[in-house]
Amino acid sequence: MSGIAEVARRAGVSKSTASRALTGAGYVSDETRRRVQQAAADLGYRPSTSAVGLATGRTRSIGVLLPYVNRWFFAEALEGVQEALHERGLDLTLYAARPDTATRRHVFRQFLTRKGFDGLIAIGLEPQDGEVERLLAMRIPVVGVVGTSDAISVVAIDDEHASRRATELLVDLGHRDIVFLGGGASAAHVDRLRMSGYSASMTDAALTGHIRFVPSDVTLPGGYAAAVDLLGDARRRPTAIVAVCDEVAIGAIIAARRLGIRVPSELSVVGIDDHEYAAMFSLTTLRQVPREQGAAAVELLQRHLHDREMAPTAVRLQATLVMRSSTAPPLSAESTVQIDMRERPAWSQ
Amino acid sequence: MSGIAEVARRAGVSKSTASRALTGAGYVSDETRRRVQQAAADLGYRPSTSAVGLATGRTRSIGVLLPYVNRWFFAEALEGVQEALHERGLDLTLYAARPDTATRRHVFRQFLTRKGFDGLIAIGLEPQDGEVERLLAMRIPVVGVVGTSDAISVVAIDDEHASRRATELLVDLGHRDIVFLGGGASAAHVDRLRMSGYSASMTDAALTGHIRFVPSDVTLPGGYAAAVDLLGDARRRPTAIVAVCDEVAIGAIIAARRLGIRVPSELSVVGIDDHEYAAMFSLTTLRQVPREQGAAAVELLQRHLHDREMAPTAVRLQATLVMRSSTAPPLSAESTVQIDMRERPAWSQ
């Protein structure tokens, strides 16, 4: 209820002095500052965000756009963004909308209809939709998480490299019949990067003839269903699977268990993510930490906020291999690679 | 860049007329309105949210407070809230912070330091922490999801009733040795409600002596670890489990499978939630739809927004039983209840 004028009156100073005392900008004597702060505390004074925003031209509020919140990567990244923003005293305005939906288009209209963000973080933008351009048209700093773009700053792991490492691991163990599980025709951009890393690695290993993509929904039940299909038929069954992500990988492991196929002796599985369930399923995977990516995006955004001329920068992280026990040499082959199985799963204590 | 003054000039009218034409408030001739709208479109005019907020006193922005975003219930509820808010042209400002953390306290300071929300939705507030009072002190409408409070409006299922139904189902099948899995000493409010529903039902069935709580983290790996422990020892093994939620229930099913215990013939499991993985594990459960709860909370909030004197209202939903095949009579007993197993799992097609 009470504005800064009230605070000023109570402290016996002018509005301008009160403002300076509270924001810390400009000269104010220690004694005056104390009195003003005391008056503000007494009155329970809260500055109006609208008024501050109008006067300063910045809202201290960041828009965050993403396709899902109920999926591991996005939820984790969102929490990372959220935490990093709050450390800096910035608010987070959320826009969640799946690609190619009416809601998504509506969000873009909303975005473009209202101006009121100091910056924008877009998680999992699909580049082809021309959305990057529309965001740039808002003339505020934009940082992406996942995906590539020359026009905006981006934080992401090298997805192609991650699936390449996953595939190489299996090749090195002696596998030849390695299937890529997940993705498919309507795959998202990241998924396609991972698919091409697999292809490249198979080609390098002179296994071009063995390249095989089995599509699935990019979810745990999706991986399960596709794997039941794939593994149920003994003639189609590979000795190893590279999964597009851990959720699909875990679905495949559950499917294998149900079918009585032993992991890793009869089937090796590698994922990408290091999902919170990965340890529980002893899944060998390439770890990325979306929470850190979110924090890095905020960091990058803040640099853009301070220096409006800063050129777009790509922060490309490296996924790290986490060796657990869902991978082993195929029954038919010999391998010279030794697996370190000493890791104690975190959930078992 | 261009404000409403620019639009007005281009349309050859005053600022006030331009404002009326664009907001739709007050009299404007059709011809004038058309000209103003055209001018606004030509200039790509976007009203400043700060200025609108200052002038009207409302920000069209709702604060949403929750403990986690990376857990099923909260992620789903958040998506529901988000979607419902956007349908109404309201923005969502997110505050995610775990209970009893420095961040949480910081968020409360933030909340109380800035005023700038038309309303507030709090998901999973723990009543004991005096947080409800602090939110009420903000003098804006508050709606809770999950939990009880006389002071604010709340949307939730009847948790006690849900676990009661779950327990009764098992009792009716002939089980006596029924364990409640999950929760524990530091359980959240909802968890304790579910625990007491179980107790009450066991007492009603004259099975007071069989009441047994096995604590676990309220996560899938937590349920797995606790169930491995519980089921690994044949002497402690119950014939049925009521889980505090589906994630714990699924953890238990996975544990049972790993230990070679057959579900449902050797072990029945009932959950609460109808988690997205529930169908895949054929889990019998009591369904709640957090997405709808989120939407209902928005609906309720909007009513409070329109009528500031409206009394706090509790919307208490009923969880509905979803019968799948994780439940059966115990091997030792006979049962008169027939289970309908005709449901085709959605993920299998």
Add this chain to the structure above:
DNA sequence: GGATGATGTGGAATCGGTTCCAGGCGAATG
């Protein structure tokens, strides 16, 4: 034909802050 009311428009105040500018004061400088 004058009063009434609905419609349409512009000027000016207002929301609640920040910030520019001018001015006062005391200490240091030339």
Add this chain to the structure above:
DNA sequence: CATTCGCCTGGAACCGATTCCACATCATCC
């Protein structure tokens, strides 16, 4: 001693919208 400078303060303009009020016009109703 006059200037200059650093520190401190208040007055007023300003940010960009909405909204109150006054006024003009025109049709309608006694």
